[in-house]
Amino acid sequence: MNASNSIGIVSAKRAQFDTPLVFRSGAVLPRYELVYETYGKLNAEKSNAILVCHALSGNHHVAGYYADDAENIGWWDNMIGPGKPINTDKFFVIGVNNLGGCHGSTGPSSIDPETSHPYGANFPVITVEDWVESQARLADLLGIRQFAAVIGGSLGGMQALQWSLALPDRVRNVLAIAAAPHLTAQNIAFNDVARSAILNDPNFHGGNFYRHNAVPTHGLRLARMLGHITDLSDDAMADKFGRELRDGQFNYGYEIEFEIESYLRHQGDKFASSFDANTYLLMTKALDYFDPAHDFGGDLNRAFARAKAGFLVISFTTDWRFSPERAREIVRPLLHNRRNVSYAEITSTHGHDSFLMEEPHYFDVVRAYLDNVAEELSS
Amino acid sequence: MNASNSIGIVSAKRAQFDTPLVFRSGAVLPRYELVYETYGKLNAEKSNAILVCHALSGNHHVAGYYADDAENIGWWDNMIGPGKPINTDKFFVIGVNNLGGCHGSTGPSSIDPETSHPYGANFPVITVEDWVESQARLADLLGIRQFAAVIGGSLGGMQALQWSLALPDRVRNVLAIAAAPHLTAQNIAFNDVARSAILNDPNFHGGNFYRHNAVPTHGLRLARMLGHITDLSDDAMADKFGRELRDGQFNYGYEIEFEIESYLRHQGDKFASSFDANTYLLMTKALDYFDPAHDFGGDLNRAFARAKAGFLVISFTTDWRFSPERAREIVRPLLHNRRNVSYAEITSTHGHDSFLMEEPHYFDVVRAYLDNVAEELSS
Numbered sequence: 001m002n003a004s005n006s007i008g009i010v011s012a013k014r015a016q017f018d019t020p021l022v023f024r025s026g027a028v029l030p031r032y033e034l035v036y037e038t039y040g041k042l043n044a045e046k047s048n049a050i051l052v053c054h055a056l057s058g059n060h061h062v063a064g065y066y067a068d069d070a071e072n073i074g075w076w077d078n079m080i081g082p083g084k085p086i087n088t089d090k091f092f093v094i095g096v097n098n099l100g101g102c103h104g105s106t107g108p109s110s111i112d113p114e115t116s117h118p119y120g121a122n123f124p125v126i127t128v129e130d131w132v133e134s135q136a137r138l139a140d141l142l143g144i145r146q147f148a149a150v151i152g153g154s155l156g157g158m159q160a161l162q163w164s165l166a167l168p169d170r171v172r173n174v175l176a177i178a179a180a181p182h183l184t185a186q187n188i189a190f191n192d193v194a195r196s197a198i199l200n201d202p203n204f205h206g207g208n209f210y211r212h213n214a215v216p217t218h219g220l221r222l223a224r225m226l227g228h229i230t231d232l233s234d235d236a237m238a239d240k241f242g243r244e245l246r247d248g249q250f251n252y253g254y255e256i257e258f259e260i261e262s263y264l265r266h267q268g269d270k271f272a273s274s275f276d277a278n279t280y281l282l283m284t285k286a287l288d289y290f291d292p293a294h295d296f297g298g299d300l301n302r303a304f305a306r307a308k309a310g311f312l313v314i315s316f317t318t319d320w321r322f323s324p325e326r327a328r329e330i331v332r333p334l335l336h337n338r339r340n341v342s343y344a345e346i347t348s349t350h351g352h353d354s355f356l357m358e359e360p361h362y363f364d365v366v367r368a369y370l371d372n373v374a375e376e377l378s379s
Numbered sequence: 380m381n382a383s384n385s386i387g388i389v390s391a392k393r394a395q396f397d398t399p400l401v402f403r404s405g406a407v408l409p410r411y412e413l414v415y416e417t418y419g420k421l422n423a424e425k426s427n428a429i430l431v432c433h434a435l436s437g438n439h440h441v442a443g444y445y446a447d448d449a450e451n452i453g454w455w456d457n458m459i460g461p462g463k464p465i466n467t468d469k470f471f472v473i474g475v476n477n478l479g480g481c482h483g484s485t486g487p488s489s490i491d492p493e494t495s496h497p498y499g500a501n502f503p504v505i506t507v508e509d510w511v512e513s514q515a516r517l518a519d520l521l522g523i524r525q526f527a528a529v530i531g532g533s534l535g536g537m538q539a540l541q542w543s544l545a546l547p548d549r550v551r552n553v554l555a556i557a558a559a560p561h562l563t564a565q566n567i568a569f570n571d572v573a574r575s576a577i578l579n580d581p582n583f584h585g586g587n588f589y590r591h592n593a594v595p596t597h598g599l600r601l602a603r604m605l606g607h608i609t610d611l612s613d614d615a616m617a618d619k620f621g622r623e624l625r626d627g628q629f630n631y632g633y634e635i636e637f638e639i640e641s642y643l644r645h646q647g648d649k650f651a652s653s654f655d656a657n658t659y660l661l662m663t664k665a666l667d668y669f670d671p672a673h674d675f676g677g678d679l680n681r682a683f684a685r686a687k688a689g690f691l692v693i694s695f696t697t698d699w700r701f702s703p704e705r706a707r708e709i710v711r712p713l714l715h716n717r718r719n720v721s722y723a724e725i726t727s728t729h730g731h732d733s734f735l736m737e738e739p740h741y742f743d744v745v746r747a748y749l750d751n752v753a754e755e756l757s758s
Contacts, residue, residue, distance in 0.1 A: 243567070
């Protein structure tokens with residue numbers, strides 16, 4: 001990251017919505033708040049807005065840093081800023097914490113005004129479709145009729161795709177990075193193991209751990225450890241950790257021995273002390289459910305017939321969670337429907353995490369695509 | 380499986396060893412028992428014995444069935460029997476429950492005669508090297524100076540390799556199937572997640588759950604669910620389960636929704652009710668530690684210089700736990716040392732589990748190799 005082209009000091013904003021939101025499950029949330037950040041300047045035509053959707057553990061703090069916490073740099077700061085691929089000199093960029101999140105938007109840890117207690121298990125199971133609807137209301141509030149682009153990696157990419165399907169007139173371009181048109185059985189299986197770890201943690205209390213002053217730390221930690229394995233490539237792990245021993249010798253016990261164990265447990269502990277277990281469950285369920293072809297008899301060609309946007313689809317060679325083959329499953333129905341689609345398969349060693357890394361080829365592709373989008377703005 | 384060529388009714392035998400076994404960790408077990416089964420007939424020269432080593436969840440019941448439990452068929456019955464690839468008309472085949480196991484051999488759930496309580500956490504951490512030594516004592520007891528072959532899949536394959544390294548004069552052939560010369564960081568990482576699930580289960584009680592009349596069911600279940608994911612290929616899971624819903628619809632909750640969840644939880648429950656948590660921990664640690672190159676500065680060429688046996692190494696195309704590339708890591712140092720080695724990469728959809736499946740090409744390769752071994756016996 002080059003600090004010299006950081007967007008600089010940013011601050012979170014808050015939007016209230018008092019019109020009930022009906023979830024795909026049928027549940028109703030009478031009112032909710034979304035926390036968001038914006039970078040750059042909305043032009044007079046309000047045509048240069050880009051929405052950045054986050055993945056499982058992300059949030060609205062996408063770029064820059066806080067005045068009172070300069071170390072807290074946005075999770076995609078390498079991608080977003082003046083002169084960066086998502087160029088804030090040209091675009092008005094919005095980061096939003098998803099509904100159901102745990103970073104300020106209404107979620108399971110928020111106080112339910114009906115009960116004066118945290119929602120906990122009462123917070124509705126949410127889908128990618130619900131998120132897009134809640135995000136569209138934020139766009140309404142900001143006066144944005146149509147996004148220049150909606151962009152996301154992983155679960156964020158699924159939201160970007162859903163924008164093009166649910167609200168085809170409200171998004172001109174979709175950048176779906178390290179994404180897939182739906183989870184495979186193996187993807188769901190990993191999610192189910194992670195969820196089981198949380199659900200069976202005695203401190204979970206059926207989702208109402210807040211009122212017990214408890215945190216299902218062990219379950220959340222395990223879920224995160226597993227997430228790190230599926231997000232990293234086998235090769236990246238081998239290069240970074242190999243079979244290195246922390247003490248240089250076998251200890252014949254169950255404490256940390258290999259460096260990879262040290263890394264996983266440290267990451268797991270860090271996450272478990274800062275993330276909400278119910279949010280984790282909701283995020284994995286949203287991943288499981290996303291399946292645009294579901295209402296079209298499994299036919300992605302029909303599902304994508306609604307889309308009008310231009311698409312940039314990007315995958316990474318060592319991503320085994322959402323492999324290049326899965327990205328091509330997005331590209332094919334777009335081609336079938338004669339949509340304008342660019343596809344780049346990036347050579348990267350970082351597995352699924354590659355979408356967060358500054359790979360020159362990857363950044364160049366995003367930059368080139370969005371420079372074109374910016375050209376169209378001024379023409 | 381063809382019932383007509385089953386070895387038929389078998390029964391377990393028991394061997395006692397009263398000479399202390401010194402583990403690689405330095406721990407000492409003053410005495411122990413091994414449970415084993417034998418099939419076929421040991422020839423007069425005692426030269427036709429084959430030892431079958433088991434993997435993580437296996438045991439000594441490798442072929443045939445019990446008189447009082449005809450449904451309890453050995454785990455490799457498709458491979459072993461009269462006229463089968465491991466032909467009991469020609470070979471005397473031994474299956475042994477590994478020391479530290481939970482199917483009759485001395486292990487953490489056995490009563491420690493010193494305390495009259497189960498060993499629990501006091502049972503020493505065991506290595507592949509320790510197993511081979513304990514198995515060699517069984518061979519001594521049976522008067523077998525040299526095995527015609529030692530055979531195993533996965534962790535069993537590692538034991539077979541270790542036989543050729545530790546006791547090169549006592550094994551003429553090694554069949555290492557779906558094996559690797561050591562675990563990768565990713566392999567260790569998955570083991571660490573599985574162990575963490577068990578170690579942090581409140582019913583684990585530091586390994587001494589027996590005296591609390593408790594079973595760390597949730598941890599063991601989670602470990603097994605994860606094991607099923609890594610043992611199956613992505614494609615096999617997709618073919619078998621895909622995104623099939625158990626009730627045909629989304630239920631927007633945390634009960635079982637997808638068929639893959641139903642399968643994993645069922646398998647997890649079944650395993651958790653029958654397997655010992657401490658044995659699971661020991662098995663995964665033995666996997667982590669195995670690394671013949673460790674004492675040779677990481678040089679497998681030097682490590683395998685001791686080996687004298689002939690080798691058949693087999694891998695499976697969709698095995699992502701111990702991929703064909705890992706099997707070639709075994710083949711290369713054997714070639715380097717001009718050992719007699721055959722290698723077969725079998726096309727199979729079943730992932731790591733392929734070694735348990737009746738694939739014609741796979742079975743033909745094993746049969747052909749062992750027919751040659753049998754020829755040498757009679758010549």
